[in-house]
Amino acid sequence: QQQVKQxxxxxxxxxxxxxxxxxxxxxxAFDYFPWYQxxxxxxxALLIAIRPDxxxxxxxxxxxxxxKSAKQFSLHIMDSxxxxxxxxxxxxxxxxxxxxxxxxxxxTVIP
Amino acid sequence: GAVVSQHPSRVxxxxxxxxxxECRSLDFQATTMFWYRQFxxxxxxxxxxxxxxxxxxxxxxxxxxxxxxxxASLTLSTLTVTSAHPEDSxxxxxxxxxxxxxxxxxxxxxxxxxxxx
Numbered sequence: 001q002q003q004v005k006q007x008x009x010x011x012x013x014x015x016x017x018x019x020x021x022x023x024x025x026x027x028x029a030f031d032y033f034p035w036y037q038x039x040x041x042x043x044x045a046l047l048i049a050i051r052p053d054x055x056x057x058x059x060x061x062x063x064x065x066x067x068k069s070a071k072q073f074s075l076h077i078m079d080s081x082x083x084x085x086x087x088x089x090x091x092x093x094x095x096x097x098x099x100x101x102x103x104x105x106x107x108t109v110i111p
Numbered sequence: 112g113a114v115v116s117q118h119p120s121r122v123x124x125x126x127x128x129x130x131x132x133e134c135r136s137l138d139f140q141a142t143t144m145f146w147y148r149q150f151x152x153x154x155x156x157x158x159x160x161x162x163x164x165x166x167x168x169x170x171x172x173x174x175x176x177x178x179x180x181x182x183a184s185l186t187l188s189t190l191t192v193t194s195a196h197p198e199d200s201x202x203x204x205x206x207x208x209x210x211x212x213x214x215x216x217x218x219x220x221x222x223x224x225x226x227x228x
Contacts, residue, residue: 034216036219042222043204043206043219043220043221043222044204045219046218049216089154089155097143097208098160099217101154101155102154103154104153104154
């Protein structure tokens with residue numbers, strides 16, 4: 001059973017556009033929600049993360065929106081650049097110290 | 112800060128041999144380390160969780176006798192794939208957490224590409 005559901009599976013965005021990736025979860029025991037960026041042949045790297053006590057967190061061009069009542073969170077990449085082309089994973093951490101990952105979104109930013 | 116290294120980055124071995132992959136936290140104490148396996152265009156699959164000084168906890172379906180994990184120090188964990196077969200070919204990624212530092216985050220290594228011929 002997929003604990004964290006991620007969509008879309010792939011996304012193509014024009015340079016300068018906004019990329020939006022969505023995740024949903026069911027387990028209310030999750031209390032930490034990170035996003036990772038992974039380039040081919042590399043390990044994932046932390047991009048931005050949020051705790052459920054805030055509804056939004058922004059770092060540069062990257063913003064997480066968090067809706068606790070809907071149990072959904074999303075990543076917004078503003079002014080998307082070709083260098084942002086990568087696979088993005090959302091994740092959730094439960095109080096039992098275990099991370100659950102989404103299935104990943106392959107983002108392609110067209111110049 | 113929070114750098115995790117893996118060695119080797121790529122390894123090719125013959126079927127039936129064993130391969131050891133090292134995971135090191137370079138600038139923090141990793142009280143907990145995780146080992147993941149990733150197939151092409153798929154998400155990370157957690158194989159096992161190891162805490163320094165204790166036996167690893169394996170996920171369901173992961174053969175503990177085939178994937179030996181040792182977390183002997185606060186900066187080093189090793190994964191040994193024993194009697195490797197072509198179906199073990201995959202991208203193996205470790206991550207580390209400083210649980211005692213009350214950090215939520217896990218930091219990933221760069222991964223090891225294992226090819227079994």
